[in-house]
Amino acid sequence: MDLKLEHISVALDHQKIVKDVSLGVATGQFVGMIGPNGSGKSTLLKTVYRVLKPSGGKIFFGGENIQSMRIGASAKNMGVVGQFNNVNFDFTVMEMVLMGRTPHKKMLSTDNEQDRLIALAAIAKVGMTESINRSFLTLSGGEKQRVILARTLTQQPKFLILDEPTNHLDIKYQLQLLGTVKSLGIGILAALHDLNLAAMYCDKLYVLKDGKIVAAGMPVDVLTEDLIRDVYNIDCHVDVDLRTKCVSIVYRPLDLAMGYN
Structure with missing residues (x-):
């Protein structure tokens, strides 16, 4: 399924956070949003998956x-994979992942063998099979994120929202997570903070x-030294x-004598 945002604005506490944003994600396309903290990425995503209502525009x-x-x-x-996965109840990994089947069920329906097989396959895909009976509360931040991805895969979505999904993950699992979702062949809209990962996937x-879009295009065209300096300071x-159009970014050390301004 495709996604199209037309002139979306979002205001929180009477302050406009997202300002007249238009973008599109075609079926099978992996689209990333980058920008510094506070630029409106998460607010925009929450509007797409209906936690927030736009103050203007259409989705x-x-x-x-x-x-x-x-x-x-x-x-x-x-499906949605977010940054924060706080759970106050003592569910096992399997119970957490099976929750991904909830949108496909009628009220009070129980999990069947097909649901379990779908969940088991998703758990294996994120490398958490050995932890299937562990309490979700005992997992590390990175392990929790992998379980949340498994829950989302179990949902079998036709479109995926990722809100800085690689937070807390070791580099191996960052690559695994993004590689896994890209292989799904569905539309993906992701907020990412690692520019090299954004360029790669x-x-x-x-x-x-x-709160505004200041550039858009293929990573090789967007990720220039001038743009990164202007946006991230x-x-x-x-x-x-030039052969593969792959981009890699090497950061120069900050002059700490200049402070944080």
Whole structure:
């Protein structure tokens, strides 16, 4: 399913956080949003998966105005992997992952053998099979994130939202997570803070600064030294492989004598 945002604005406590943002994600496309903390990435994503309501503009999901869709219909087709996974109840890994089947079930329906097989496959895909009976509360931050991804895979979504999903993950699991979701072949909209990972996995990037899109395009076109300096206030060297169009970024040390301004 595709996603289209038209002139979206979002205000929180009478302050406009997202300002007239338009973007699109085609079916099978991995689109990344980058920008410094406070640029509006997470707020925009929460508007897409309906935690927040836009103060202006429209969102179309699969060609339908998402505000006109039933919550259950959008939840069935859109999976979300967020930054924070706080749970106050003592669920096992298997119980957490099986929750991904909830949008596909009627009220009071129980899990069946097919649900369990789908969950087991997802748990194996994220490398958590040996922890299947462990309490979710005892897991590390990175392990919890992998379980949340497994729960989302168990949902079998047609579109995926990722809100800085590689936080707390070792580099091996960062690569595994992004490689896994890219292999799904569905539309993905992801907020990412690691520019090298964004360059490696994203088909297209949107750059946000102060709630506005300031650049958009393929990583090789967007991730320039000038743009990174302007948006992040840091110096770096950007190396581009002209044959593969792969981008790698090496940051230069900050002059701490200049402070944090």
